[in-house]
Amino acid sequence: MEAARSAHVSGPREQRGEENADGKDSSNDAKTHFRVCRFIIETGVKLDMRSVPVATACALYHKFFQTASLQIFEPYLVAMSSIYLAGKVEEQHLRTRDIINVCHRYFHPGSDPLELDSKFWEMRDSIVQCELLILRQLNFQVSFEHPHKYLLHYLLSVRNLLNRHAWSRTPIAETAWALLKDSYHGPVCVHHRPQHLALAALYLAMHTYGVQVPGGEREWWQILCEDITRAQIEAIMTELLQLYDMEAKCT
Amino acid sequence: MDRDLLRQSVSCHGPNLFSLLKCEQSENPDFKYVAANGQYREDKEDDSPVVEQFIARKADLLFAPSWKFTAPEEDDWQEATQELYAVIPPLEQFMDVPYEERRDIFYRDVERGDMVIGRITSIRDFGFFVSLICTAGGLERDIEDLEITGLCPIRDVPSSGNHDDPLSYFLIGDLIRAGVKDIDRYHEKLTISLYSSSLAPNFNKIKLGVISKEELPLHYIRGEKVASDSSETYERLLESSLGFSNPSNVDYLLGNLGIIDTKSPSLMRGLQSKHFKEDDFASAIRKKQSASWALKCVKAGVDHFKSGRHVEAMNEYNKALEIDTNNVEALVARGALYATKGSLVKAISDFELALDTCPTHRNAKKYLCQTLVERGGQLEEEEKLVTAEGLYKKAIALDNTFQEAEDALRKLQALIQKTLKRKAEEAAREEKPQATETSAEKLRKILREEKSGDSMLSASRKKSKKRKHKRRRSSHSSKKRKRRVSSRDDRTTEDKEEHYPVPANTSASFINHKGALTKLIDEEGGDEDPRGSYGKNRAEDSRGRSEDYRPSRSPEADSGKGRWQFSDRPEDPVLTGVNGGEREAYRARRISDDSIRSHQEGSGSSRHAVSKMDFLSSAYSEHSLKLDGPMKDTSWQAASEERSEGGGRERKDRAREDCGSNRGADGKDRRLSSGDGNRASAGSQKKDLPANLLDIFNQIAEFEKERKQKK
Numbered sequence: 001m002e003a004a005r006s007a008h009v010s011g012p013r014e015q016r017g018e019e020n021a022d023g024k025d026s027s028n029d030a031k032t033h034f035r036v037c038r039f040i041i042e043t044g045v046k047l048d049m050r051s052v053p054v055a056t057a058c059a060l061y062h063k064f065f066q067t068a069s070l071q072i073f074e075p076y077l078v079a080m081s082s083i084y085l086a087g088k089v090e091e092q093h094l095r096t097r098d099i100i101n102v103c104h105r106y107f108h109p110g111s112d113p114l115e116l117d118s119k120f121w122e123m124r125d126s127i128v129q130c131e132l133l134i135l136r137q138l139n140f141q142v143s144f145e146h147p148h149k150y151l152l153h154y155l156l157s158v159r160n161l162l163n164r165h166a167w168s169r170t171p172i173a174e175t176a177w178a179l180l181k182d183s184y185h186g187p188v189c190v191h192h193r194p195q196h197l198a199l200a201a202l203y204l205a206m207h208t209y210g211v212q213v214p215g216g217e218r219e220w221w222q223i224l225c226e227d228i229t230r231a232q233i234e235a236i237m238t239e240l241l242q243l244y245d246m247e248a249k250c251t
Numbered sequence: 252m253d254r255d256l257l258r259q260s261v262s263c264h265g266p267n268l269f270s271l272l273k274c275e276q277s278e279n280p281d282f283k284y285v286a287a288n289g290q291y292r293e294d295k296e297d298d299s300p301v302v303e304q305f306i307a308r309k310a311d312l313l314f315a316p317s318w319k320f321t322a323p324e325e326d327d328w329q330e331a332t333q334e335l336y337a338v339i340p341p342l343e344q345f346m347d348v349p350y351e352e353r354r355d356i357f358y359r360d361v362e363r364g365d366m367v368i369g370r371i372t373s374i375r376d377f378g379f380f381v382s383l384i385c386t387a388g389g390l391e392r393d394i395e396d397l398e399i400t401g402l403c404p405i406r407d408v409p410s411s412g413n414h415d416d417p418l419s420y421f422l423i424g425d426l427i428r429a430g431v432k433d434i435d436r437y438h439e440k441l442t443i444s445l446y447s448s449s450l451a452p453n454f455n456k457i458k459l460g461v462i463s464k465e466e467l468p469l470h471y472i473r474g475e476k477v478a479s480d481s482s483e484t485y486e487r488l489l490e491s492s493l494g495f496s497n498p499s500n501v502d503y504l505l506g507n508l509g510i511i512d513t514k515s516p517s518l519m520r521g522l523q524s525k526h527f528k529e530d531d532f533a534s535a536i537r538k539k540q541s542a543s544w545a546l547k548c549v550k551a552g553v554d555h556f557k558s559g560r561h562v563e564a565m566n567e568y569n570k571a572l573e574i575d576t577n578n579v580e581a582l583v584a585r586g587a588l589y590a591t592k593g594s595l596v597k598a599i600s601d602f603e604l605a606l607d608t609c610p611t612h613r614n615a616k617k618y619l620c621q622t623l624v625e626r627g628g629q630l631e632e633e634e635k636l637v638t639a640e641g642l643y644k645k646a647i648a649l650d651n652t653f654q655e656a657e658d659a660l661r662k663l664q665a666l667i668q669k670t671l672k673r674k675a676e677e678a679a680r681e682e683k684p685q686a687t688e689t690s691a692e693k694l695r696k697i698l699r700e701e702k703s704g705d706s707m708l709s710a711s712r713k714k715s716k717k718r719k720h721k722r723r724r725s726s727h728s729s730k731k732r733k734r735r736v737s738s739r740d741d742r743t744t745e746d747k748e749e750h751y752p753v754p755a756n757t758s759a760s761f762i763n764h765k766g767a768l769t770k771l772i773d774e775e776g777g778d779e780d781p782r783g784s785y786g787k788n789r790a791e792d793s794r795g796r797s798e799d800y801r802p803s804r805s806p807e808a809d810s811g812k813g814r815w816q817f818s819d820r821p822e823d824p825v826l827t828g829v830n831g832g833e834r835e836a837y838r839a840r841r842i843s844d845d846s847i848r849s850h851q852e853g854s855g856s857s858r859h860a861v862s863k864m865d866f867l868s869s870a871y872s873e874h875s876l877k878l879d880g881p882m883k884d885t886s887w888q889a890a891s892e893e894r895s896e897g898g899g900r901e902r903k904d905r906a907r908e909d910c911g912s913n914r915g916a917d918g919k920d921r922r923l924s925s926g927d928g929n930r931a932s933a934g935s936q937k938k939d940l941p942a943n944l945l946d947i948f949n950q951i952a953e954f955e956k957e958r959k960q961k962k
Binding site: 113 | 359484507508518520
């Protein structure tokens with residue numbers, strides 16, 4: 001990823017980029033996106049970021065590349081800048097120094113920390129300039145409605161439905177939360193409404209453990225979100241699960 | 252894998268899942284156990300193959316016992332006064348769960364210690380019956396129309412104090428909040444109680460008994476709204492709630508549900524926590540990086556130091572410490588620089604800080620020993636023998652092969668013995684004549700002072716005359732002063748700094764009756780300045796001796812003890828008499844200090860100095876107080892405050908001793924400093940005998956009062 005080190009954002013990408021049939025290209029793109037999102041999430045863990053800022057960073061990245069081309073923009077630089085921007089948006093401010101340190105070590109495992117030389121400053125400049133680029137590409141609309149708070153409220157409601165002991169021995173909350181966080185590896189977050197995504201994660205978690213919920217006129221998930229159908233839920237679940245398959249392919 | 256969970260899941264999903272699990276997880280012992288013993292029901296229509304595949308693949312993560320976090324210890328529960336998150340009525344209500352089912356699950360789930368709210372339906376002589384309308388305290392169910400009644404027996408009703416029948420307090424239709432005491436699930440009977448002991452521990456603070464409509468839980472109130480208005484959907488309710496727009500509701504709810512956000516695991520194989528190395532985290536890298544950047548600065552600083560550019564060297568060291576506080580190398584290097592320049596106390600503190608972080612640093616230890624011994628020598632000269640001894644002992648403790656320290660210690664201990672003996676003899680000799688002299692002299696001085704005080708009032712505050720004390724004070728207060736000759740330029744600047752008047756609002760406001768004395772003292776303070784300069788002039792021959800003779804007027808600003816001003820003016824009526832006799836005594840003791848005294852002659856305060864020295868040496872620790880760098884102005888203020896206090900020199904001494912003992916090595920330097928505005932004010936106040944001073948001040952106070960009354 002030498003291109004990430006230089007100050008210029010645009011430039012030919014030598015890494016991948018065979019001009020093959022669209023299908024292969026797009027699947028390569030998908031793999032790249034997956035890898036970069038994995039990079040974002042890993043960096044988020046190392047920077048002690050909360051889930052919502054990490055989600056914002058991934059959402060920024062996905063939204064950016066909905067309209068931009070991987071040929072022109074270096075994805076890892078865009079990723080680093082989205083992390084920085086997301087920290088600002090979600091009020092968990094990060095220092096560029098930390099971002100650069102963690103990312104440098106990601107690409108060069110076991111290396112010494114960087115010295116305060118011109119390379120460092122150039123990298124910092126790149127991040128800041130790319131941040132402005134992202135803002136412009138997204139029309140400065142960088143605040144997202146995330147599924148996280150929906151999911152948490154749904155979890156509370158469902159908790160009240162269940163017997164407290166059943167709840168405490170079944171890790172529904174953790175599974176649903178993990179599913180939601182993992183969903184950011186792919187563009188699911190920008191293709192669906194946050195309520196739907198939250199509901200799908202909860203639905204999958206509930207079904208995984210085979211939890212018995214009292215039935216009524218309507219299903220619990222129909223109450224939580226009026227305008228969703230089972231088919232839609234299944235579609236989102238399928239997308240989520242495909243991400244797990246992709247992990248096997250990419251890493 | 253958690254076998255129960257696994258079994259539950261398998262039984263829910265049927266044979267498809269089972270077979271998939273067999274492929275993926277056949278090695279797992281837990282699965283084998285379940286496979287052997289579990290039963291599963293037939294296929295359901297809504298089984299999804301993708302889900303089953305998912306479960307099969309991730310079963311080892313999903314069913315891991317460590318996956319489930321233990322819920323955090325519940326804090327005292329209280330009805331949320333602000334809406335931290337959106338409170339929604341129970342889902343049951345929205346779902347229209349049938350009556351029977353709701354009743355069943357209520358009786359299945361309710362437990363002892365839950366809180367319920369209901370309305371009194373009938374009162375009998377053995378208790379009253381309550382028809383429950385909702386649950387409170389965590390469990391949220393829609394039970395209003397379930398016609399669940401609970402009995403509250405009379406013994407569970409707390410008496411109302413007077414000896415009436417406790418039940419008379421209640422009326423039919425009252426809203427009651429009670430705790431569930433007993434449940435008979437089979438007969439569907441509930442016993443409730445109004446005693447807090449029946450509740451779960453985290454409900455301690457909740458009041459049981461009659462409540463008003465306003466205290467009904469929010470989810471119930473919202474539920475009523477939903478029941479009446481069928482267009483209220485869950486979603487609409489959620490989004491219109493104030494709590495939903497609380498930006499920190501995510502964090503709050505995560506805590507509520509027991510999930511730790513930054514460490515919550517993932518289902519992705521690559522993101523499992525065991526793959527993350529501690530060294531890759533931002534904070535760890537930052538620390539290493541700061542240390543390396545700081546080291547570069549330190550190296551540059553050492554170069555400067557070797558070429559003699561001490562100022563640049565100090566800058567580099569400070570820069571290094573800004574980048575990385577408590578960087579060991581930077582501290583050691585800076586300490587060495589301080590020691591070379593003579594600020595031994597600062598050097599010692601830097602070395603100690605370095606040794607705290609890294610106790611095995613060879614250079615730090617070596618330098619610290621040397622500096623301690625040197626400092627001990629300084630203190631010896633200043634007659635602060637006990638402290639010096641402490642320092643030597645410390646040096647030896649650090650490095651017991653350090654011969655110099657041992658030698659110095661031995662010499663010092665011998666000296667201490669001698670001095671103690673001498674002091675005892677002199678004290679015995681001096682007591683008698685002093686006593687008689689002081690009382691007569693005292694009165695005379697006081698009377699004289701009153702007369703002159705009036706005239707002096709107008710001329711007060713002419714500090715320009717006497718800068719000695721100010722200078723000394725300032726020199727004390729700014730620790731950065733180097734005692735070498737080279738620091739003379741400092742002195743001059745300090746002098747200028749001291750020439751501003753006492754802030755009007757401090758002592759002046761405190762003083763009414765002491766005003767005269769204060770001004771007098773202020774005026775006298777000027778006398779001290781020459782002495783201060785004297786002190787500095789002596790820098791070359793005494794490594795710190797000059798500081799000794801500064802008036803130890805460390806203002807115990809905080810303690811506001813009576814402050815004695817050292818005044819150089821021999822004609823100070825008040826205290827000269829008192830001090831006179833004592834001065835003699837001290838002078839006798841200070842034979843060795845003759846040379847120093849002669850310097851002070853010029854200011855006419857030699858005797859003062861003597862007494863001061865005595866005072867100082869005997870209670871050197873006292874000075875250590877405000878040494879840490881009170882600014883001149885603060886010391887001024889402190890001084891003024893002290894002035895207003897008057898008296899209590901004794902108190903001051905005591906306080907100083909206390910402070911001093913706390914200070915230890917660090918304080919030694921500061922002895923005199925603490926910028927006491929002790930501008931020796933009026934006359935030669937002597938701090939020799941605290942009792943005397945106390946008396947004097949009291950008498951002064953009395954006289955002033957009288958004077959005022961006369962006016």
